[in-house]
Amino acid sequence: MPTNIIPQKRLNVEVADAISEFQAIMKEFRLKRDIYKLLFRGKGLEFEAYRDYTPDDDANDIDWKASMRSQKLLVKQYREERDLKIVFMIDVGSNMIFGSAKKLKCEFVTELVAALSKVIMDINDRVGFIIFSDKIHHFIDPKSGERHFQFFVDLLSQAETYGGATNLDLALEFALQYLDNSINSVILISDFLRITRETEKKISLLSHKFETIAIRARDLLDMTLPNVSGEVILQNPVTNDERGM
Numbered sequence: 675m676p677t678n679i680i681p682q683k684r685l686n687v688e689v690a691d692a693i694s695e696f697q698a699i700m701k702e703f704r705l706k707r708d709i710y711k712l713l714f715r716g717k718g719l720e721f722e723a724y725r726d727y728t729p730d731d732d733a734n735d736i737d738w739k740a741s742m743r744s745q746k747l748l749v750k751q752y753r754e755e756r757d758l759k760i761v762f763m764i765d766v767g768s769n770m771i772f773g774s775a776k777k778l779k780c781e782f783v784t785e786l787v788a789a790l791s792k793v794i795m796d797i798n799d800r801v802g803f804i805i806f807s808d809k810i811h812h813f814i815d816p817k818s819g820e821r822h823f824q825f826f827v828d829l830l831s832q833a834e835t836y837g838g839a840t841n842l843d844l845a846l847e848f849a850l851q852y853l854d855n856s857i858n859s860v861i862l863i864s865d866f867l868r869i870t871r872e873t874e875k876k877i878s879l880l881s882h883k884f885e886t887i888a889i890r891a892r893d894l895l896d897m898t899l900p901n902v903s904g905e906v907i908l909q910n911p912v913t914n915d916e917r918g919m
């Protein structure tokens with residue numbers, strides 16, 4: 675049965691397993707070298723030189739103009755810039771405390787964010803975060819180090835972190851006002867169940883200011899009710915109002 679209640683004090687998250695699995699996937703597909711090129715489309719990568727194309731390269735990386743001039747296939751080689759600043763914007767509203775599978779949406783998100791932030795910090799870059807629902811719960815500037823990582827993960831793993839009606843507009847306005855030009859990229863994570871044209875405009879403004887990645891966390895029952903017989907009781911997770919169907 676789906677649930678939107680967290681009776682325990684901590685979420686059911688397996689951070690170490692999530693990190694190991696993500697690192698194994700990266701190793702298998704040789705993503706370690708190109709992690710920023712894949713996630714941030716070149717942000718943090720400085721062009722260094724051309725080199726010959728090999729079968730291990732992605733065909734999308736071929737520079738066709740340079741290849742035509744040299745009469746051989748060439749790809750661009752990049753040098754990684756260090757000390758990037760990445761900010762996670764994470765929705766912790768009541769809508770994220772829901773799941774019809776083994777884990778709630780917020781539990782999947784916590785494991786994903788832990789794995790991504792660990793990779794980013796291991797490459798000596800910095801991670802910050804904005805945690806929001808109907809207000810800004812936490813805003814921490816990008817930092818590095820194991821202590822910062824553990825604080826981040828512990829915060830997302832605590833049940834008391836979650837609750838309230840999600841206000842994406844509020845979070846986006848905060849980010850636009852308080853994130854300065856030293857930030858390289860923003861990763862926005864929500865289920866995006868309640869967005870308006872105004873919300874879309876604010877996301878567009880954010881993406882023009884920073885390299886922005888939006889990750890949608892959805893459950894199968896977010897959009898479709900299960901096929902069941904009998905009476906169904908719907909409850910508003912914010913007001914606790916109930917309605918029978």
